[in-house]
Amino acid sequence: MCELCERYGDGYKPWYHNPYCFCRPLYRRKKNIHGENTLEGRYGAFPPEERDVIDYTREAIKAKLEDFARYPELRDASSHYSRINAGGQVLTLEEALKMVEIAWPMELQGCRCRRWYEGIEERCKEDYTCMGLTPGSFKNGKWPEMFRGGQVFVTPEDAKQWVLRMNAEGFIHVTGTVGDPPKLYGLCACDYPTCIGPRQLRDYGITRMTPGHYVAVIDPEKCDGCGTCVIRCQFGALTRMAKQKKAYINMYRCMGCGLCRDTCPTGALRMEPRENFPALVEQWPRYNQV
Numbered sequence: 001m002c003e004l005c006e007r008y009g010d011g012y013k014p015w016y017h018n019p020y021c022f023c024r025p026l027y028r029r030k031k032n033i034h035g036e037n038t039l040e041g042r043y044g045a046f047p048p049e050e051r052d053v054i055d056y057t058r059e060a061i062k063a064k065l066e067d068f069a070r071y072p073e074l075r076d077a078s079s080h081y082s083r084i085n086a087g088g089q090v091l092t093l094e095e096a097l098k099m100v101e102i103a104w105p106m107e108l109q110g111c112r113c114r115r116w117y118e119g120i121e122e123r124c125k126e127d128y129t130c131m132g133l134t135p136g137s138f139k140n141g142k143w144p145e146m147f148r149g150g151q152v153f154v155t156p157e158d159a160k161q162w163v164l165r166m167n168a169e170g171f172i173h174v175t176g177t178v179g180d181p182p183k184l185y186g187l188c189a190c191d192y193p194t195c196i197g198p199r200q201l202r203d204y205g206i207t208r209m210t211p212g213h214y215v216a217v218i219d220p221e222k223c224d225g226c227g228t229c230v231i232r233c234q235f236g237a238l239t240r241m242a243k244q245k246k247a248y249i250n251m252y253r254c255m256g257c258g259l260c261r262d263t264c265p266t267g268a269l270r271m272e273p274r275e276n277f278p279a280l281v282e283q284w285p286r287y288n289q290v
């Protein structure tokens with residue numbers, strides 16, 4: 001079982017369908033982001049454990065390029081602190097739809113990853129690629145410097161339509177979590193290379209994102225080698241074998257988003273529980289592992 005389910009499921013599986021993980025008391029921890037609005041100003045305002053994330057991540061990226069002997073240790077430390085402080089777990093479409101049935105309230109907002117890394121400002125409901133969940137969303141309107149594009153509260157039906165649209169456009173559904181125990185504050189629509197989770201994973205091996213509860217499996221008899229799934233996969237888990245004219249999946253890289261399955265025109269892909277594959281369960285990052 002995924003360690004997050006072991007620790008926070010409390011009878012629910014997966015843990016992010018446990019209503020307690022959405023509740024208001026988990027919003028106790030406060031961050032001072034009202035300091036000087038510069039990178040250094042914000043850095044200084046972060047609580048000490050978040051400074052660990054920044055320090056270890058910066059050092060891990062640097063070590064990969066300049067001092068490879070130190071890289072594995074720094075990468076693992078960055079992964080550990082990143083998961084605890086602002087991690088996320090990959091979801092299938094069905095799991096994401098279930099989350100918006102549980103959470104209340106829900107609001108759409110501009111994505112901060114896209115603003116910080118690509119300079120993309122999302123300013124209206126049709127453009128937003130981030131969903132805030134639970135009462136913490138009421139605070140977001142009070143942080144104009146953080147949520148520049150504004151926010152729009154949505155109905156459960158609107159929220160489902162947004163999830164379906166994000167899925168059709170090829171975004172990965174990821175839980176937005178902060179703290180330990182993790183509070184579920186959002187539902188992200190991520191993609192590589194813009195978003196921090198997939199980018200750190202693919203470029204630097206930092207497992208800020210926890211793999212989902214499923215993995216994709218191919219039925220080669222049904223695959224006609226069209227390659228649609230290869231384009232769809234944001235994690236580099238799929239390739240097309242030129243000679244055989246079939247898709248090949250590296251299951252160790254599969255994060256379980258299900259986007260390939262959702263676009264396969266022949267129904268050759270299915271999602272199976274990760275627990276069915278002992279080697280993949282072993283690889284599941286342990287929440288407390290440094």
Ligand code: SF4
Nearest residue numbers: 223224226227229264
């Ligand atoms: S999308 Fe489906 S049919 Fe096309 S290559 Fe992938 S598995 Fe095969």
Ligand code: SF4
Nearest residue numbers: 233254255257258260
């Ligand atoms: S192989 Fe499919 S399910 Fe796995 S990460 Fe890629 S797109 Fe997602």
